[in-house]
Amino acid sequence: MAETTTRVLRLLSLLQDRTHSGRELAEKLGVTDRTLRNDIRRLRDLGYPVHAERGAIGGYRLGRGSTMPPLLLDDDEAVAVAVAVGLAEDGATGIADITEHVGRALAKLEQILPKRLQRKVTALRSATAVGPATTGSREPDAPIPAEVLTTLAGAIRDRATVRLDIGTAADEFSDPTEVEPYRLINWQRRWYLVAYVLDSHTWRAIPVARVRRAAAGTRRFAARALPDDDLVAFVMRHVASTGWRVHARVTVLAPAERVIARINPAVGVVEAVDSDTCVLYTGADALETIAIYLSMLMMDFRVDGPPELVAHLRMLARRYTDSVREAPD
Known part of the structure; x- marks a missing residue:
């Protein structure tokens, strides 16, 4: 019976991938056509809608049913789903009334994860913080390999240094760069690593999309005093001053406290000049946005x-002025 159950689960895994011919499935499972038909029937009895299609391009495929049957996930898929669900539970979706459902789904998934995968998921979740979804961006998504994320999260958990191979766009880094990793921040569909760069002895928010390879070292480090009590705010300020396509320096004729209270932290960094003046360092994807x-x-x-x-502002000023001039008699 155990052999039959294992084979049926293997069949289910194959059907979740794509459509297979009966001969292909029988060969992969090492069974006869009759045994295959019996296993298909077992899956149908369990509620899986297995459809059979005739013809040259026919075969067996898993369709949509009226209920939600169990799913089979490989290791990488299980880790990806658990991390994504965890981010949703932390408020990264912006969808109302979803937290309770997400929490239950995550609890079910974590209950059945093997320990080796649970360790990866726990490291990623404990090492990650989520930035607020309060500003937009026209920049394209910057996907990163899951292996890089899990390596960084494991190093954060173990307090181990990491050697990073960083793309040529990051001229401020030597290559490779050794860092002490402290936190992963997910913000606006991008990932940033808060790290202490050993070569330059500086704190940085490193865009993980630039990291071509991450290799965990064997050297452990003692935790340093963080550059900010709120590392999400640290990353947002860093992006505001260095991470945008266009940057600007603006002197504001108002106290720094008043400007800080007015703007979103992602918009810029404010530095006081005196009690009535401050400097705003800001950035965006385009001049029009600034x-x-x-x-x-x-x-x-x-x-x-x-x-x-x-x-650009002079052009806007002219347009605004022209728009309110009185029409001639």
């Missing part, structure tokens, strides 16, 4: 750079 941010400040300001932003 102009919108500045108009929403509702405060007097002076653009220090770049010149392209100054020219």
